[in-house]
Amino acid sequence: MAAAQQLGGRRVWVRHQIELLQRISRQREEDKYTDFTLKSKGKEFRVHRNVLAACSPYFDTLFQTNMMEQQSGMATLNFTSAEVMEELLAYMYSGSLRIQEDMVEELLKTADHLLMAEVKELCIQYLLEQLDVSNCLAMKALAQVYKADHLLKAANETIRKNVHAVIKREETLDIPLQSVQELLADDLLQVAKEEELFGYLVSWTKRDLPERKDHFPSLFSNIRLTDIPKRYLEEYVKTEQLVTESEECQKYIAKQTSTSEEESSGQLNARSGKMEEVVMVTGGVSRSPGNEEGTTEMLCYLPRKDTWCQLCPLNYAVTFNAIAALNGKVYVAGGRLWPENRVTSFVSCYSVVENSWTRVRNMSAKRANFALVPCNGCLYAIGGKSERIFLGGSIGEVPVTTVERYYEANHTWSYIPSMTKVCSDVEAVATSDHIYLTFGKDQNGTNIAGNGHLPYYNVKTNVWSKVSATCPISMSRGADDENQIMVSFLRDNKIHFLGLVDGDSTTDGFYQYYDIAADQWTAVTIDWPVFSPGVILPQNISLYTPVHNGNIFICCTLDNDNIGVNSEKTYYRGHMLTLKDKFLDLERTYTTTGVSSVRPAPTSSGCHLDIPQKHLRAFAKDVTMSMPLL
Structure with missing residues (x-):
């Protein structure tokens, strides 16, 4: 009580937290008091159950159930590599995390699986710092998989502001159908020339024509034809073989370019981000x-x-x-x-x-x-x-x-x-x-x-x-x-x-x-x-x-x-x-x-x-x- 009074009644820790982590980390290195084994891609890690449970709700739940891993004292993690597991254990025992470009995606995946929210957030912050035109589509896909709202918003903004550069990149011709659909349907794309999107759609389709040809008409319906210059529409859009061979495309063109009030009411308006x-x-x-x-x-x-x-x-x-x-x-x-x-x-x-x-x-x-x-x-x-x-x-x-x-x-x-x-x-x-x-x-x-x-x-x-x-x-x-x-x-x-x-x-x-x-x-x-x-x-x-x-x-x-x-x-x-x-x-x-x-x-x-x-x-x-x- 006297010591507390001398300190003004404040609670102090000195360096207790840091020293405690250091001591526990040394115990793991010396295999002292370890009571559980993790296996990942052929490598074993001796660890403490209480540390795993304190850092990961996934392990906390596992140790409270009568599952085989709890009884055997061993769990095999086939969903991640030994290198990533080593980094996560280093974080659990020291609070320090090393994130590198070649492993961040797997680290994010593993942290998501183990419900380690802080590590997941650190990975997302790292990805945000790396976000640019060259990787924004891949970042968007990651954000959607791992429900990273901040990353998804930033990736969408990067795509919208730089769509001209994004669609000219070679790798954009290999993105999956769903990503192409989302790209072309985005009303907030800051596109100066709608015809560039049509050109991209044609190139993406012809990249793998047998597999993609049947998807062209539905994707084509996202192109705002009223924003395409008449000359380009006549000389390039209407004469494109993918268009001429599709009755669905022909009907879409007729509807979008119709001057009648009834038909024109179904036209897609100019993109809000145009x-x-x-x-x-x-x-x-x-x-x-x-x-x-x-x-x-x-x-x-x-x-x-x-x-x-x-x-x-x-x-x-x-x-x-x-x-x-x-x-x-x-x-x-x-x-x-x-x-x-x-x-x-x-x-x-x-x-x-x-x-x-x-x-x-x-x-x-x-x-x-x-x-x-x-x-x-x-x-x-x-x-x-x-x-x-x-x-x-x-x-x-x-x-x-x-x-x-x-x-x-x-x-x-x-x-x-x-x-x-x-x-x-x-x-x-x-x-x-x-x-x-x-x-x-x-x-x-x-x-x-x-x-x-x-x-x-x-x-x-x-x-x-x-x-x-x-x-x-x-x-x-x-x-x-x-x-x-x-x-x-x-x-x-x-x-x-x-x-x-x-x-x-x-x-x-x-x-x-x-x-x-x-x-x-x-x-x-x-x-x-x-x-x-x-x-x-x-x-x-x-x-x-x-x-x-x-x-x-x-x-x-x-x-x-x-x-x-x-x-x-x-x-x-x-x-x-x-x-x-x-x-x-x-x-x-x-x-x-x-x-x-x-x-x-x-x-x-x-x-x-x-x-x-x-x-x-x-x-x-x-x-x-x-x-x-x-």
Whole structure:
């Protein structure tokens, strides 16, 4: 009692639990007081009944019954390996568990059989940490077998968000029928192109045609035909042999494409998770007759519908900012605040789910005219112009060499190695682990990548280097007597450049690309499509976006007097061109923002991503005004 009073009446254990486990573990090693034997795949383990019963309800029940194992003092566990049993016994006697990739599934299976809930939960947590696109289907199957709700939910979310990548994996062609049925029937799949699911279904069926052919019609009924472009439906779906040979498929097509009210009522609606391909545009100067002002609007271009809409605006006006998409969110960083024209380090994040902006951690440096590039799960702010206070107190802008990286998980910016030269007006493209600068001006206004020796940063080695090969056509921007870069983009592991040749003809253009793997440049001469007689759009590029779903979108801003409209008005108009996959031709669309108060402008910035249609329907405000072009 005196000792308890000295300790304030508290109960203390010192190291009793740890020491007790250590002593019991040594007793097992020395085979002292052991009273039971476990056998697994030919190996015997001498153990204590009370330890087994305390750690596993399975053994606790076994020792309370008059079963053969209880009488013989021995149990054979044929459902697990000796290695896994050794790990579980180590956990029972020490509280320490070693989980490895090559044994986690069997460990989970055994823990489930022995009703060891804590071990099962540890295995599930390990699997959650390993979950990615490459194993999400297998993880889902495990979660369903062992009723792991958290793992099942996470696996489903991974499949839904990455279905495009999942169905392109070779092993997905070998998943069982039930898994294919669940995949195609999932209403929350964030699929941008329904025809990709049809293509996958055909490939899965033909993988083992004799066994799978009879299942094709029922699986085909999960394809939302009303979401498939008419041309694809006519040329590929209706002509597919698996479809033409099935009366059930023919009836399904007729029902889904029927225009009659009675028939169309049975159609499957668009998936709730269906993704809409969009181009996000924000910031810049909005120009109208006799007036220019900074804009806070967030514009959204929908290529499939060739329309513009407006989402939640920023809470500050900014120009010469940068924008990038990362993990389904949109980040706007830096730029010059309007009307102060002061360079800022602000960073704001747009949630497509809530249609709202949140200020996140500022960049370490103030930047304008810089590149914001997503790569390997992070954002990189590269170069640009920053503010500097000169002698006498005047404030000016100077190009910089600094580069910083943003970690989304903890919202922090940190500097990484700087470039070897100052660089502003930066443009860049990224592979999985490299960032290539495709344009940038040094202190003399010269393009640092003009001769094709593109500077690039290796995110794994943390080192800057330069491409060694020289491009056939030197590139610049801003002078009439040089080859003018219009856009640069990454596709098929090649960096492509489009532009005008020498400025001596408004219809002559160049196309050249750098093959990263081969370290080689190739050039091709092409003709640009004209907007109207004598007018060519590439001279008036405002912004463009990286390749997405096979397309690149280019926003060209033209004054009215350039297109034959009332010359007293000088509204900017956002004409979008689409560079289709595997084609050099630009397909011009006819949508403009008309005389709306919202206009893409030469100082805007844009990025490309997919947004669930349900969010666009809930938040988007239509600002489209189409007009015939002369």
